[in-house]
Amino acid sequence: MVVSHFLKWIHTAKVSERAAAASALARAYVDSDLPFEDRCAAEAALTLLLDDASSKVRLAIADALSMSHHAPPQIVSALASDQPEVAALVLARSPLLTDGDLIDRVAGGQKATQRVIADRPRVSMSVAAAIAEIGEPEACVTLLANSGADIASISFRRMAERHGHLPMVREALIADVRLPADCRHLLLVKVGETLKGSPLVLALMGAARAERVTRDACIKASVTLIEGTHAEEHTALVEHLRLRGDLTASFVIRTIAHGKVDFFGSALVALSQQSEQRVRALLAGGHDIALQALFLSAGLAAATHAIILRALKVWREVANGKRLAGVQEVSWLMLKELGGQSAEGDLAGLVKSIHLDTLRENARGHALAIAAA
Incomplete structure (x- = not known):
């Protein structure tokens, strides 16, 4: 169809006819090797069709141009700002939209638009x-959910901070293998805060007990989190805990009791400001006096040194294949350093709680194994 005749015809054509003709013209523009004058005329006609009263016409153009690298950029830009049904095709597919274009439309705040952009085959x-x-x-x-999205660590953190209290976001974050360890810890805290403020929990326990129970649960979950954290993420997780005020002496003692020696080392590096090489060397084979000096520089009270040294020696023997031991035995030996079950004080209470928790976990695991046999 000659473009000049087409422009006269559209004034009397039905919507379905205009949509079909618009699609054909747009596909001819991107798929055919038109002469220069015909291309200019086709581009002018497509631009005119952007003002068509029917969205079906604009939708037909969007469908034809949305995946082309050769579509007229001004037409693509106009379609991307059209009503959601039309814009979605271009926003989801067009390679002509720059990061700046997409960011501007994200900033527009429409949920449907943001979701379409988030689901593009590649998101920078x-x-x-x-x-x-x-x-x-x-x-x-x-x-x-988009495997083609390139998400920075700080972006994971912002999503956790902004929406981590919402179950659907929290579940999506936790399911993402790219999620940094410090973000996983932040989500643990979010869950604790949600539980602590639950009317049911407050009614059953009261505010003070709910605070204590959720805090203890978060600490235990944080120790468990370390198991699934790669060694290269330990430094970031330690810094996250330190900034939150969660890298306490009791937490550090829990980590060494559970055999998280690598993480314990990262914590000592951050707290003592000594080199990683020196700290690792001391943990692997340093004498007690040198280790105690390291603990002091990290701010660990002298009263904690004996139980930490006891645990460290056992885990060294386990690592060297000279001994079989687990958290239950290690925590018991730590408690013996303090005087056994009769020992009193906050430190003894902490080690007792670690030991009793381990006894319960081991007994539960044994019972389940028997039931499954």
Whole structure:
């Protein structure tokens, strides 16, 4: 169809006819090797069709142009700002939209638009950062489900901070293998805060007990979290805990009691400001006097040194294949350093609680194994 005749015809054509003709013209523009004058005329006609009263016409153009590298950029830009049904096709597919274009539309705040952009085949780190920073929860969930999205650690953290209290976002974050360890800990804290403020929990326990129970549960969960954390993430997790005020002496003692020697070393590096090489060497084979000096420089009270040294020696023997032992035996030996079951004081209470928790866990595991046999 000659473009000049087409422009006269559209004024009397039905909507379905205009949509079909618009689609054909758009596909001819991107798929055919038109002469220069015909291309200019086709581009002018497509631009005119952007003002068509029917969204079906604009939708037909969007469908034809949405995946082309050769589509007229001004038409793509206009379609991307059209009503959601039309814009979605271009926002989801068009390779002509820059990161700046996409970020501007994320900032527009429409849920449907944000979700479409978050689900593009490839989402750059800057666009993902915009969604993490200002996106609605639904857009963040879509982004996390997108394997083609390049998400920076700080963007994971912002999603956890902004929406971690929402179950759908929290579950999507936890399910993502890319999630940094410090973000996983932040989500643990979010769960604890939610439980602590639950009307049911407050009614059953009271505010003071709910605070204590959730705090203890978060500490235990944090120790368990270390098991699934790669060694290269330990430094970031330690810094996160330190900034939150959670890297306490009691937490450090729990980590060594549970055999998290590598993490214990990362904590000592952060707290003592000594080199990682020196700390690792001392933990692997340092004498007690040198280790006690390290503990002091890390701010660990002298009263804690004996039980830490006892645990460290056992875990060294286990690592060297000279001994078989677990948390139950190690925590018992730590408690013996303090005087056994009759020992009193906060430190003894902490070690007792570690030992009793381990006894319960081991007994539960044994019972389940018997039931499964």
